[in-house]
Every structure is written in C-alpha cells, then in structure tokens.
Amino acid sequence: MKSLFTYLLLLSFAFGYAQKNFHGKAVYKSKTSFDMNQWGNRQLSEQQKKRIMERMKNMLEKTYTLHFNRTSSLYEEEEKLEAPGGGRGSFRFGGFSSGVQYKNTQDKKFLEEREFFGKKFLIEDPSEMPKWEMSGEQKQIGNYLCYKATMMKKTDEFDWQNMRRRGRGRNRDKDNKKPDSTKVRKVTEDIEMPKEILVTAWYTPQIPVSNGPGEYWGLPGLILEINSGKTTILCTEVTLNPKEKKEIEPLKKGDKVTRKEYNATVKKKMEEMREMWRGRRRGRS
Template sequence: MKAILKFRFSLVFFALLSPLLGFSQKTEGVVIYERQEFWSKIIGQLTYLSNEEKDRVKQTWGKNDDGWKSKTKLAFNANESLLTNVEEASEYGWSSRTEDYYIYRNFEKEKKIELIEMMGKTYVVEDSLKAPNWKVLNQIKDVAGYICMKAVTEDTVKHQKITAWFTGDIPISAGPERYYGLPGLILELEINDGDVIITASSVQFKKLTDELKLPKLKGKKIKDVDYDRLIANHIKDSIKSYRNPYWAIKY
C-alpha cells in the first residue's frame, strides 16, 4: 500500500510541476538518441575474462574512453512507436552497414514486433506488450530541454540496473532500446550506472508519413520467452568459454 501511495504521489507531483514549466503536450514526432558504450568500464567488470583480454581492450580504447557512439531514431504518435538504427557516413563519405534493429510498439493494440540481428542471425520477436516493473522516484533533471523524472527497473536476464528519465510533457509510453511503459516519453536511459548511456539529442514534433512503417519481416519468429532464453544461454556459454558475450548482443 505504501508503494502504491508513493507512486501516486510521484505522478501527482510530476503532473503539477510540468504545466508550471510552460510545455505543451505533443504526441507525434521524431526523437534522435545518442548511445555511448564505455567498453573499458564494461570489460573491466567482467570477472571471467582474462587479464590479456582486458589489456587488449584498454589498448584499443585507451585510458580516456569517451564511449563508442551510435544513433537511433524513434518515430512516435499517440498509439505507436518505431525505433530504428541511424546510418551515419564517415569522414571519408562511406557508411558501414548497421545491424537489423526495429523495435515497434502498438500501445492501442497492446502488441509489439521486434526485428533484431544478434549472434549472427535475425530474429522477429512478436508478442503482447509486457512493460518493465518500474519504480518511479522523486528526482528530476533536465534532458534535451525537458524536465524529466527518474524511474528504475532491472533487466533480470542480463542482471543489469536500468535507470530511465521520462517526461510527462510528451505523454507517450515509449523509449529507446526495448524500454517503455512509463507515463511519458523516456529521454534518457542508463545501464548499470553509466556502462551505457542513451540520451535524446533532439526532439522534433511533426506530422509523420511513413516513419512508422516496418520493413518486410525476414527472420526466425520467436516470443519473448524464447528471446530471453537465447540471451541467457548465450551469456552462460560465453562465461564458460571466458568470452565477452556482448560482442554478439547489445549490452
């Protein structure tokens, strides 16, 4: 009962605070997220890796690891969202192939479709929506010009602490990666206290055309339980072989 009251208090506090800041609610547009992966820190915490492997990573990334950067784009409206990778050209004018990665949510129909390339294969995860078990906290900060509130949960398969910052000024239950289910758009996501940080670099409100259209789905169709089993077995096998599992799956 105390937890329910605390959650309601948090939402009431946030709802009262937002209008005072002068933001208008908008429910259609595009968000660009930047993902930073701090591999020196990640590798250093994997106790099953050899010192030689850790030394190779340190030599590759150096002492001043400012994070491997990539971008994703989230298109959203009041009922749907679609997250995709963003291809970026190098300074020489060419761009490398990005892995298949489409995270679709239909909040009205309570269903999802995910096209994910990992471990050398492409999988199509089709299932009903099952939001993470979030705990909303009474902490706020500015992200991309929006006052956001803090929420935490846990990835019970990868055993990772997840911290999200969401804004009630964009009342869409979407977010980056596979995370959603809060009473506002997630503008920042942190994995394991800064191992990976995903932050909205821009928010643009506009009328969408075909941004929510999925490509032709080619891959092995599975459910959430199958996806979780694949990830758990891959991590388990990697630990036994003293390998870093996150070269083949997202951290």
C-alpha cells in the same frame, strides 16, 4: 446558440484530428562503458588498449532514431560507414546488435527484426507493463523538465553489455570466494552476468506519450534518458510533428519466432562455432 454549437463541434473535431495525427521524432545516443582491465588485459600497453578501444567504438557508441505517435513507435539504429582501418580486426557482434524495433503500447505488442548469419528473423515478444517506481526527483534535459523512475529488469542471456569475467563484482559470499549463484547467470566457464540490473529512466510529461528508446515505455511521458547497467541512452534531439511523417506500421520481414526460440538458435550456432574452433586447434597441435 446554433453557431456556438457548430464552433464547439469544429473545435472538438480539430482537437481529435490533431490528437490522431500527432507524431514525433527523437534521436538518441547510446554509450556503453568497457573496462579492459576486467578482462585480463593489464599486460597490454596504453597504446595497444587505445587501438582496441578505437576498433570497438562502433559497438560501444551508437545513434538511434525513435519515430512515434500516440500509441506506437519504430526504433532503428543509424547506419554508419566503417571507420578507416576498421575493416579487418574491428569488433563485430552480428548476432547481438539490435535491428528495427516496433512497439504498440496500446496493444502491448513488441516486434523486432534481426539478421543472424544471413538469415532474417522477426522476434515477437509479449510486452507487459514495466513495473516502474516513481520518484519526485527532477532534472532538466534540454528544454524539458524530467522526472525519475526506476525498476529492476531481468537480463537477456545474450546481453553482452552486462557480461563480465566470472568471480568479479559484488556478487560474492562472505568468504569472498564464490559468486552468489542466485544473483548471476553463467554464460561460459569464464563469463557471467547479473540476472537483474537496475534501470533508471528520466521522462517528461511535456511530451505525453508512454514511449521511449528500445524496449522501454510505460511512463506518463516520453523517456529522454535511460541508465541500464553499463549503458546510457540519452535523447539529443526531439522534433514534434515534423514535416516528413514516417509511417509506423508493424514489422513483417523474417521468420516469426519468440525471443526464447531466437536465443536457442543463436546458442546452437555459437556452440557449433566453438566446436569448430576447438577442432582446428586440435588439428594444429
């Protein structure tokens, strides 16, 4: 009896240790669609459009790595060398690209490091449980059986991936003249974005962590695919308990701000740049 008790105790300890030390690594590919004709570029030749799309490739196609354990994760973009000829004239959105993101799903804590015009910020967001609607729909992603879940997500005012020219899309009234202001957010005189977008997630209970790429979490399994507006994020590789374990600690670098404060800083800088650009145009005329 004593030996059985000792065996069960050791088994319980080993199981608890394995649970505590469980960790993994997932690689995601992100791709955002972009319709040049929507932005009034129909007069450009196909060759010109192709050159512009090549310059935008680094912005529209990205690779990320998610390091995770039972309760927390780090999500970071893979650094890329500039493509040949992609220096001058290549498209850069320094204020809009994601930095390293930290999530703790147990404490509901979300931190993100960003750099904007040479200044480092640490954005801290309250992370509420996402309101997913579960579905019985299934599909296979690699070696994993995945289940579908959906939710409506509010867009950020600088979510460039879902921006579009004003007056386009399905948000018009019955006379097909004015956009429905209850469904869209005005960004500039020419640009708008929907206030909400449909997000579809595919998660696998075979990896029992309530985590996923970027801001997405809250499902009974690792999220392997996200379809959000014009962007698809797909997991291409999963490694459980890799030999090289990455320490997952809360981020600390940068001036601590809320998302609202960070967006206000970016907006102010953009307005300053717009006024500077207008001043130069008036000077030339």
